Amino acid sequence: MIETTPETEKAVIVGLIYKDQDEKQATEYLDELEFLADTAGAEVVKRFTQKLDMPNVATFVGPGKLEEIGNYIKVVEADTIIFDDELSPTQLRNVERKLSCKVLDRTNLILDIFARRAKTAHAKTQVELAQYQYLLPRLTRMWTHLERQRGGIGLRGPGETQIETDRRIILDKISRLKEQLKKIDKQKATQRKNRGKLVRVALVGYTNVGKSTIMNMMAKSDVFAENKLFATLDTTVRKVVIVNLPFLMADTVGFIRKLPHDLVESFKSTLDEVREADILVHVVDISHPGFEEQIDTVNSTLDEIESGEKPVIYAFNKIDAYEHIHKDEDDLTPKTKENFTLEEWKNSWMAKNNTPAIFISAKKKQNIEEFKKIIYDEVKQIHSQRFPFNDYLYDITWEEE
Template identity: 65%
Template sequence: MGLLDDKKRVNELEQERAVLVGLITPTQNEAKAREYLDELAFLADTAGAVTEKRFLQRCEAPNSTSFVGKGKLAEIASYVHEHEVGLVIFDDDLTPKQMAHIEKETGVKVLDRTTLILDIFARRAQTANAKMQVELAQYQYLLPRLTGMWTHLERQRGGIGMRGPGEEQIETDRRIVKTKISLLKQKLAAWDKQKVIQRKNRGKLTRIALVGYTNVGKSTLMNVLSKSDVFAENKLFATLDTTVRKVVIQNLPFLLTDTVGFIRKLPTHLVESFKTTLDEVRDADVLVHVVDISHPQFEEQIEVVNKTLQEVCDAGNKEMIMVFNKIDQFSYVPKDADDLTPRQRENIPLDELKSTWMARMGDNCVFISAKKRENIDELKHLLYNKAKAIHMQRFPYNDFLYNTYDDLDDPQAE
């Protein structure tokens, strides 16, 4: 035990210590701001940072120079110096001007939400394609910020026509970044063409895609249904690469795709870069929307995913199955009969939530625990019926199911 404790202490020392900063505004109340900071803390933990303290400030809008007010920034700087914290993370995007000013006042590294997510994606990317997608997003995020990053190298302004080396360096770096962006786009376009050919070679097999908020259990469910070993972890964005497996239920084959999870305030550059993942969603016949029923704000997460699917994937009209996962982690706190305050999510029994969502979705709704394998047979039955209906539309005169799919992996009969 002593050796394990020593290793744990070493790991804790290696982790960066961070403070989180968020705003309470007319469009974002305190409850919402605290919830966003909870998610930011999870992002920080995924990136390897330990959250020491959270700072919230109520204001009409972010300060154009310091994001928060001068007094709050001084409070943050004082805490950072006193407790030897090396990282300040803001829940919203910062301008180069804001970042430079905050770094000057605090004397430590400053990140915004987008930078943190990009760092996590860079850590998680395993394949060459995923690494290229992340690198493209990083350069696209960096390009408009080069001017602010080079202000510390500018000389005093001279006479007419005199430009400091900082400005020349900005132009040089801008050309380099633009060239890299162009090359990465060319490589990704070539890779996309290969993926299009691969999708065509899959024939007319029914395609079902798992979609959902990050860390809701998509990869775990993928492993259960396909008997594979897709990496799954209780971290945000545990998997970035699109994974496609052939699943066979009662001798009926279909393709099951695991996609990258969505998140609130997902950087636009990442959405654009991960076009191939979104293509898998566009090409799917059925979407399986996996939801973490144990999360207090699961309904808002559903809205985030649906909005993202509609805006960037044009997949809002596809047939969808709602799979409420993690029923084994669902907690219910009975409400006092004399309590007149509005009911919260934790005061609603699971049975009531089931009846509510099943009334909305009809048969396209199931409650499971992928980790505990609860109600998996019910989900398989639902997937089988969907795949069978699509198969019979495509092969109305075929009385065999999968003998023509020899080019795929051997079926794993259930």
């Protein structure tokens, strides 16, 4: 049991199990929410789930479940309750009234992590914009303390006036932040033009799949990487040379399921590196039980930013972790996707969809030369079309570095 320090908040997390969802998938979703909470600095002390066809309009979970959560929070003196979906302003207000503690939803939690992780002016501006856009429809909740006061003449009017004042202030702030982002975007666009016509390769993938580790290995750089969600917010671009072939590689922000729309909107300029890339390296954590769903999440986000038709190399990372998880399984274990061997995955749809695929461990440096060879071949194909007079580059035989 982890001892709670004064800086660590005790939190309970809450999720719904819908009728078309099995409990295993719901558990994976709450695992991810707990990882998000841990990244934000909270200690999750309890999980609550409820089977519902759809969220309760007023309180997300049913009244009985909400009372159960409230009783538990009082006993353990938890600070925060976190829901695994975005709550409507009404749901947020009602749950706060009934439980009298801090209530966060998934979107709010992700925004908080982004705010903590933002280091550059660009990232900070993007996060601030998304936070204000999230806050705007929830302003009324901030003034509920006025409703608890009775007998005070004129309190209702000033409350409404203050809300309208705050709304105007926030709208002005949003407008200024958007203008600020436009200026930064112009600077970024100029930087991209100044890089010339070198082939661009972008690392994309779900959050925490090892993109930054691969970037550090390929570019011999020191991009920040750790076992936390959204370790990288700003896109980092490095020049990489394989044998004799130069190209640019970009490490981009990780995607996640239910990524808040306001964040996608405000981070579209960061994702320009993906949109302008010639080749995408889709990094997948094969050791994660829900990696196929993570692939779908990334692909749908790529479609949203109109980058779904680009050439893709699939890099199935963390094979060392996959082998460690499955090392004790024997031939008598019923054969399901959960206990496929790596060889079976290599012969599945992933390696047979006319898209280059490689199984690697960036951490343990397994199959890295094969990975570099695939990238080399894909980059060379585009490079030779773009620079037809550099044919001498390709006379050199591929050699392992």
